Amino acid sequence: xxxxVCVKQVPDTSDPDTxxxxxxxxxxxxESKFSxxxxxxxxxxxxxxxxxxxxxGGEVTVVNIxxxxxxxxxxxxxxxxxxxAIRLFDEKxxxxxxxxxxxxxxxxxxxxSYDIVMTGCMASDxxxxxxxxxxxxxxxxPHAAMVKxxxxxxxxxxxxxxxxxxxxxxxxxxxxxxxxxxQTGINEPRYASFKGIREASKKEIKLMDLSAAGLGDDMVGxxxxxxxxxxxxxxxxxxxxxxxxxxxxxxxxxxAQILKEKGLV
Amino acid sequence: MNxxxxxxQKLFKESIRDFASGEIAPVIDxxxxxxEFPYEIQRKMAGLGLFGLPFPxxxxxxxxxxxTYAIAVEEIARVSASLAITVAAHTSLGSLTILVSGTxxxxxxxxxxxxxxxxxxxxxxxxxxxxxxxxxxxxxxxLSGDEWVINGTKCFITNSGTDISKIVTITAVTGMTGGKKxxxxxxxxxxxxxxxVAPAYRKMGWHCSDTHELSFSDCRVPKENLLGERxxxxxxxxxxxxxxxxxxxxxxxxxxxxxLDESVKYAKERHQFGKPIGKNQAIxxxxxDMLMEIELARLATYKAAWCADxxxxxxxxxxxxxxxxxxxxxxxxxxxxxxHGGYGYIEDYPVCRYFRDAKxxxxxxxxxxxxxxxxxxxxxx
Ligand SMILES: Cc1cc2nc3c(=O)[nH]c(=O)nc-3n(C[C@H](O)[C@H](O)[C@H](O)COP(=O)(O)OP(=O)(O)OC[C@H]3O[C@@H](n4cnc5c(N)ncnc54)[C@H](O)[C@@H]3O)c2cc1C
Numbered sequence: 001x002x003x004x005v006c007v008k009q010v011p012d013t014s015d016p017d018t019x020x021x022x023x024x025x026x027x028x029x030x031e032s033k034f035s036x037x038x039x040x041x042x043x044x045x046x047x048x049x050x051x052x053x054x055x056x057g058g059e060v061t062v063v064n065i066x067x068x069x070x071x072x073x074x075x076x077x078x079x080x081x082x083x084x085a086i087r088l089f090d091e092k093x094x095x096x097x098x099x100x101x102x103x104x105x106x107x108x109x110x111x112x113s114y115d116i117v118m119t120g121c122m123a124s125d126x127x128x129x130x131x132x133x134x135x136x137x138x139x140x141x142p143h144a145a146m147v148k149x150x151x152x153x154x155x156x157x158x159x160x161x162x163x164x165x166x167x168x169x170x171x172x173x174x175x176x177x178x179x180x181x182x183q184t185g186i187n188e189p190r191y192a193s194f195k196g197i198r199e200a201s202k203k204e205i206k207l208m209d210l211s212a213a214g215l216g217d218d219m220v221g222x223x224x225x226x227x228x229x230x231x232x233x234x235x236x237x238x239x240x241x242x243x244x245x246x247x248x249x250x251x252x253x254x255x256a257q258i259l260k261e262k263g264l265v
Numbered sequence: 266m267n268x269x270x271x272x273x274q275k276l277f278k279e280s281i282r283d284f285a286s287g288e289i290a291p292v293i294d295x296x297x298x299x300x301e302f303p304y305e306i307q308r309k310m311a312g313l314g315l316f317g318l319p320f321p322x323x324x325x326x327x328x329x330x331x332x333t334y335a336i337a338v339e340e341i342a343r344v345s346a347s348l349a350i351t352v353a354a355h356t357s358l359g360s361l362t363i364l365v366s367g368t369x370x371x372x373x374x375x376x377x378x379x380x381x382x383x384x385x386x387x388x389x390x391x392x393x394x395x396x397x398x399x400x401x402x403x404x405x406x407x408l409s410g411d412e413w414v415i416n417g418t419k420c421f422i423t424n425s426g427t428d429i430s431k432i433v434t435i436t437a438v439t440g441m442t443g444g445k446k447x448x449x450x451x452x453x454x455x456x457x458x459x460x461x462v463a464p465a466y467r468k469m470g471w472h473c474s475d476t477h478e479l480s481f482s483d484c485r486v487p488k489e490n491l492l493g494e495r496x497x498x499x500x501x502x503x504x505x506x507x508x509x510x511x512x513x514x515x516x517x518x519x520x521x522x523x524x525l526d527e528s529v530k531y532a533k534e535r536h537q538f539g540k541p542i543g544k545n546q547a548i549x550x551x552x553x554d555m556l557m558e559i560e561l562a563r564l565a566t567y568k569a570a571w572c573a574d575x576x577x578x579x580x581x582x583x584x585x586x587x588x589x590x591x592x593x594x595x596x597x598x599x600x601x602x603x604x605h606g607g608y609g610y611i612e613d614y615p616v617c618r619y620f621r622d623a624k625x626x627x628x629x630x631x632x633x634x635x636x637x638x639x640x641x642x643x644x645x646x
Contacts (some may be wrong), residue, residue, distance in 0.1 A: 017533070075276055191284040194314035194327040197276045247536050 001058040001152065003049040004109050005133075006119040007042040007077055009070040011035075013124065017188060022232045027095070029232065038073040041120025042078050045182035047189040049118050050081035059083040061112060065093060065104055071205060078200035079192035085203070090210040092217060097225035102134035104220055107213035108138065114177055116158070122182040132181035143179040144172065148186045150237055274333050284313060285579060288519035289344045294472040297347065297618065300465070302427050303473055306348065311382025313350055313463050315341070315423040317323050319508075320364055324372050325380035331508070335515040336386070339566075344517025344524075346622035347474040349519060350629075351619075353512030354423035355379070357496040359386015362434055362450065362505045366493030374430060375452065385427055389419035389479055397635050401498060405483065406437035406451055410487045413451055415481040416458070421629075426462040426477040433479060436498050436636070450498035452490040458485030470621035485558035508573060511628045514566040517590035517626045518559065520542040520619055524594070524601035527553040527616050531605055550601040559597070581643050588636035591626035598623035 012018070021030045049060045057154070062077045064070050064087040068109035074085045086108045093104060109117060117139065119132035129145075136143035149161030153173065163169040163183050174180075192200075210220065222228055237243060241259075244251040259265045270278065289306055296303045310316065316333040334356065342349035360379040363371055363386075378384040395401035398449040404417025415437060425433050432454050439449040440462025442531045453460055463478040493501045509519050529552055532543030572579035601616040602609035627633045 018455060071272075072276065072279075075272065076279070076448075083319070101532070179288060190278040192276065193312060194318065194329055194333070196278055197273055197280065198327070199272060 001052055001056040001116065002061070002114045003052060003058065003079070003110075003115045004061045004112055004114045005045050005049040005082070006063045006117070006131075007046060007050055007073055008039045008123050008125075008176070009036045009073045010039045010067050010123060010125040012037040017081070022234070026231045026233075027229055028042070036069060036072070038076065039120050039123050039125075041122055041124075041184050042097045043119045043120075044184050044186050045080065045118040045120050045180075045190045046077045046080060046106065047118075047187045048182055050190075051187065052116070052150065052152070053081065055090035057113070061085065061114070063088070063105060063108055065089065065096075065101065075197070075200045075206055076192055078203045078205075079196035079228055080190055082200075083203065085205040086208060087205050088213060090213075090220070092210050092221050095222045095225065095229055097227045097229070098128050098130045099226050100220050100224040102131050102138055103215065103224060104190040105131070105135050108208055108216055111134070116177065117141070117179040119181050129181075130181060138246070139177075141177050141179055141180065141208070142174055144174055145181045146183045146210055147180045148183045150180065150186070153214055168176055205244060270332075270336070274336055274372070277329075277333055278336045278340060280313070280385060281315070281337050282343070284309075285344040289324075289341070293345045293348075293473070293480075294618075297345075298471045298472075300467075302475050303348065304428065307351065307382065307385075307429070310341075310352070316355055316382030316385075317360075317380030317553060319356065320360065320376065320380040324364065325377040325478075327380075331511065332567055332571040334572040335511055335566055336422055338512055339519040339522070339563075343523045344561070345399040345473075346520050346619075347471045349516040350471055350474050350513075352422060353384070353516055354388070355386040357508040357512045358388035358505055359424060360433065361508055362388060362492065362501060363452075365504060366450065366501045366516070370489070370491075371492065375481075383429065384431045385424040385429050385475075387422055387433040388421045388502070388505070389425065389433050390418060393418055393420050394416060397501075397511055397632055400446070400448065402433060402436050402438055402446070402448055404437040406439050406449065408439070408488065409485075412485040413437075413488065413490065415451065415453065415484040415486065417481050418470070419479045419481075421466070421476055423476055423478055425479055426465060427474065427475045428461075430475070434492055435479075435481075436502060437599050439495055442496060446511070447496040448499040449495045450492040450501060451486065452492050453481070453486055454490075455460070457484055457486055466584035468625075470618065470625060473552040496518055507583040507631060510583040510636075511569045511573065511579075513565060513626060513630050514562065514569065514590035515588035515622065516625075517587075517594035518562050520623055520626070521554075521555065521559045521562065521590070521594040521597040524597035524616060524619050525552060525559060527614075528552050528555065528601045528604045531608075535606075548604055551604060555597045555600060557591075558593040562586070562593045565589055581640065584631070584636045584639045586645075587631065588633055588640070592633060593622045594626050 023030045040158050053060050060082045062074055064074050067090045088104050119223045122129035133143050144160045146162050148163040151159040158174050164170055194231050244254050314327040317326035318329040322328045330378050338349050338353050363376045379386045388398050406413040406415045420631050432452050434450055434452050436448050438446050439448045459482045461480045468475045535539050535542045569582035569586040572582050598620040602620050604617050608614050
């Protein structure tokens with residue numbers, strides 16, 4: 001069972017005090033104070049891929065689009081049990097939307113021999129939750145999104161569970177090769193051991209730029225995108241909204257007063 | 266000069282930090298409260314290689330450098346000083362002595378399971394009447410036929426009474442040469458008749474680290490259990506102690522960092538007089554001091570570990586790191602409780618435990634006074 005797993009490096013916003021500021025271009029955020037981590041859902045995808053490999057044999061290839069700094073998340077995935085990796089990077093990739101992003105991933109994955117392609121179900125930074133399914137379309141393979149259970153039936157079929165609203169689990173069979181977008185909580189991701197990390201340093205991370213990917217200028221970045229990022233903005237405080245100031249005690253008292261005044265309680 | 270960690274060190278640091286916050290932090294308070302050794306966490310830590318970092322792969326270890334070891338102890342200590350000392354005492358005292366002085370057979374028999382974390386390492390030096398003056402050892406081991414017959418008491422021995430404590434290495438007087446005590450190291454397996462482990466001490470802190478008094482009464486072990494040369498035990502131990510001090514320094518660093526993290530968080534959250542308490546310089550400057558001291562302690566600790574990796578003599582660096590980092594941890598814990606006010610005195614707030622866990626750092630593996638003696642001596646005073 002050969003598995004390709006796509007991982008994205010995202011800013012670590014687990015600390016509630018993380019401040020996000022729009023940069024001077026208005027089209028990006030100031031990343032100078034961020035530390036970066038693997039996207040949460042991708043971490044579960046890596047774990048699921050490695051578990052399947054451990055159970056059924058085969059190899060796990062890690063694929064990433066990112067600058068050199070992204071090697072950290074790639075190496076960590078290799079340390080946990082990934083076999084090899086591909087990192088795609090080119091200045092021209094900047095401002096790629098989901099279609100261009102999926103196209104870049106597709107260029108690297110299409111020639112690999114795989115049974116399953118996995119992505120996280122959503123990236124925590126841009127939150128599109130669409131790259132995985134777009135990639136499946138480009139690869140011409142069936143997909144299942146928000147997957148929270150994977151079982152191998154035989155060499156041709158998987159049984160997968162999709163998490164729906166209200167904790168409902170939809171079980172379905174899907175033919176191999178296929179693409180699964182993995183939901184968080186599907187497993188308990190492992191931590192890399194020292195030996196795993198040492199082994200990872202010997203594994204190959206193949207680099208691919210625009211020409212190695214066999215793509216043209218007009219297929220990536222803004223030119224290759226169907227949706228173009230115009231501007232970030234922080235929502236303005238509306239006139240109809242009243243912001244309550246003070247500590248929890250004060251604001252809750254004020255809120256209770258307002259609700260009472262308006263006859264809502 | 267290069268202050269950058271290697272990629273391997275960075276990745277391991279990240280992995281241990283994630284592990285500590287994901288696997289240790291959520292459950293550690295329960296073990297601390299029950300004063301129970303956390304076997305399950307220990308097993309998971311062993312799986313990551315944490316009990317065999319600086320030992321060669323051929324003996325079941327990881328073949329990591331001492332800087333990596335220091336980083337790992339620091340990261341564990343950010344969440345649990347008890348578990349950090351479990352690793353540190355195991356590594357630098359219990360196991361390193363076997364790597365340094367053991368025969369090939371002893372290494373195969375003992376170091377391999379130790380490095381894999383299947384067994385915990387313990388070293389018994391301290392006695393009721395021989396603490397700082399460790400050479401005053403009263404425990405004796407007499408050679409009788411093919412066996413050492415051991416009599417005496419060791420106190421405050423870390424890792425000596427868990428289900429996976431299988432051996433303790435002790436210092437004992439094996440005779441007199443030229444009117445001087447001849448001190449040797451001997452490995453005593455648990456379960457040997459005459460070797461008794463007393464119930465665990467009730468300690469101020471480090472509640473789920475395992476500490477016992479051990480007594481030996483006509484306890485017989487095979488002649489081959491002598492570790493290193495007869496009469497060279499004390500010297501060998503002092504060598505291991507250098508590494509031990511780097512371990513305690515790293516532990517102190519982690520604990521001090523945890524104090525700072527909690528302090529900054531609380532200083533932002535807690536409002537008095539209509540503003541966060543952190544807006545008062547009396548509070549923010551305490552945090553600034555902590556930050557500065559922690560950074561200096563880190564530099565001293567990593568430098569001592571680096572000296573060990575370079576194969577240099579590093580007793581002085583180890584003493585400086587241990588002394589400064591442990592006192593930094595105590596000051597940081599003190600300030601952290603102060604910043605938390607009354608809440609800091611309540612067990613629901615982690616700084617309460619940090620304060621209890623910090624004090625021993627200025628005592629174990631050579632008190633602050635002893636470190637100053639070591640340093641003064643190195644100046645010829
Ligand atoms: C939780 C815990 C775990 C421990 N783990 C271990 C272990 O695994 N193995 C082990 O062998 N030991 C262990 N110890 C023992 C520890 O190393 C000793 O407690 C320490 O070395 C101090 O010895 P002491 O307690 O006898 O104090 P003492 O030596 O009696 O010292 C009392 C005070 O006198 C001071 N003092 C002593 N001599 C001088 C001097 N010449 N000049 C100035 N001041 C001096 C000391 O600094 C100290 O302030 C542990 C202790 C504890 C509490």
